[in-house]
Amino acid sequence: MIINHPLLGPRDSAEFTYMGDASLIHRPDWQAGDAVAQFVEYGYQRANPAGLHRELWFHEGGDRSWLVVTRNTVTHEITSVELARDVARAEGRSK
Amino acid sequence: MRYSAFKVIKEALTGHRGWGPAWRDADPKPEYDTIIIGGGGHGLATAYYLAKIYGGQRIAVIEKGWIGGGNVGRNTTIIRSNYLLDGNEPFYEFSLKLWEGLEQDLNYNAMVSQRGILNLIHTDAQRDAFIRRGNAMILNGADADLLSTAQIKKRYPFLNTDNARFPIKGGLAQHRGGTVRHDAVAWGYARGADMHGVDIIQNCEVTGFLIEDGVCKGVETSRGTIKAKKVASCVAGSSSRLMDKAGMRLPIESHVLQAFVSEGLKPLLPGVITFGAGHFYCSQSDKGGLVFGGDIDGYNSYAQRGNLPVVEDVCEGGMAIFPMLGRARLLRMWGGIMDMSMDGSPIIDKTHIDGLYFNGGWCYGGFKATPASGYVYAHLLATDTPHKTATAYRFDRFAKGLMIDEKGQGNQPNLH
């Protein structure tokens, strides 16, 4: 697979390490009343869809940036690649 | 019809006119006591043991394609019980014992071949870990044998024991491990289940569940509604997709695992060998092809085909210990979808929905588990209590911190 890195252009997916569902960006609030239940959900439960999947890839063999890749798990086709930083900010994280 | 040498001779002399189909291709009835979703090895084994041991039930196996078209027909056929942890080893040893009696039990030739499996050791630390694992196996009634480099050289003269980066420093052997003809396992269990009255319904996809007030009362399928008192999911790589229809999220990611077969060669590899410094394992099929594989591709996939970086990685691993592999030509390669769980171990449990049961999370190691998985799942379905070898395979183990993590990798499915 080729991942079209927003800063570096097309790169071989073998340069990356895969982390899983991009919902991992949303780490639960450890002070919430039901923090334990939220962390079990966050740590272990996955949607694991057949079809479009937003997922985290780490450019370990490159510029070490984290990306959010939107990829179809049935065809492996990649339709969008964003910097995880931009996604996280847009979704209200790490202001 | 019983198969026997006498029957083979009789049929040979009478023009092979007396062989009937091995099982009926049944049409769905409106209602069953138990529906098992998924006609893979585990689903068919579950139906067989449920009908045979617990009896008196109307049982159906519902398969969206044809039986044996999933992972049971795609795997590299290795059976073994060389696990470390208490939650796992008694279960896998139970499975290996069932394999040992399977062909007599089923009256079906599944080509169970206990040709042995050898896990190679490349470092001192690895030797320590393997000794520990061997002891755990012996404590659980399995066999384990620590081999020296000299013993390995004698048995496998073609191995490159002096590789500069990965010298072979010994190995942990399980002589009762081996290989089984994978399709024959599906067919044998299907035939056995059919003889006990189980309906095997092919080309019938489960598209939803009938759930009323927290109770599952049947399934919606591409061939209509089928009611049942108990519904048992057993769909391996499709687990998340199916349970999503019951509103459940699972501690599972689906990943693709590839396998490879070379052209047919004369007999040269007398058992199963696994590389200890990378991902590569190999055996030789009875047809002569070298059957080998390695790591999963590492990203969520339902594609049943993989990509080239893993092909390269597997071949490099092979060449490191097994230089003669470079002269063999690759004949076929394919992929299957693995239900990779968060701790690398399976789940066989009730769900929070009454009447709905779950079996999955087998990762890349569920073939060897087929007989025991069917046996203990049948036990759960019939008695609503876990079988004594499967008490640890619960849904709530993640919330309770009771993970069964053989490799100590944590909740990262692609590392198991």
Ligand SMILES: Cc1cc2nc3c(=O)[nH]c(=O)nc-3n(C[C@H](O)[C@H](O)[C@H](O)COP(=O)(O)OP(=O)(O)OC[C@H]3O[C@@H](n4cnc5c(N)ncnc54)[C@H](O)[C@@H]3O)c2cc1C
């Ligand atoms: C390349 C490869 C190599 C492997 N090597 C080994 C090995 O050497 N040793 C080992 O122990 N294990 C190995 N495995 C793992 C092993 O094959 C699996 O863990 C095991 O086969 C899974 O159980 P099963 O046989 O029931 O699955 P499957 O055969 O996949 O059965 C599941 C069935 O469910 C059906 N299904 C799915 N969704 C629906 C639906 N909605 N309605 C109806 N039916 C449905 C599917 O069509 C399928 O037939 C390997 C796997 C692969 C892919």
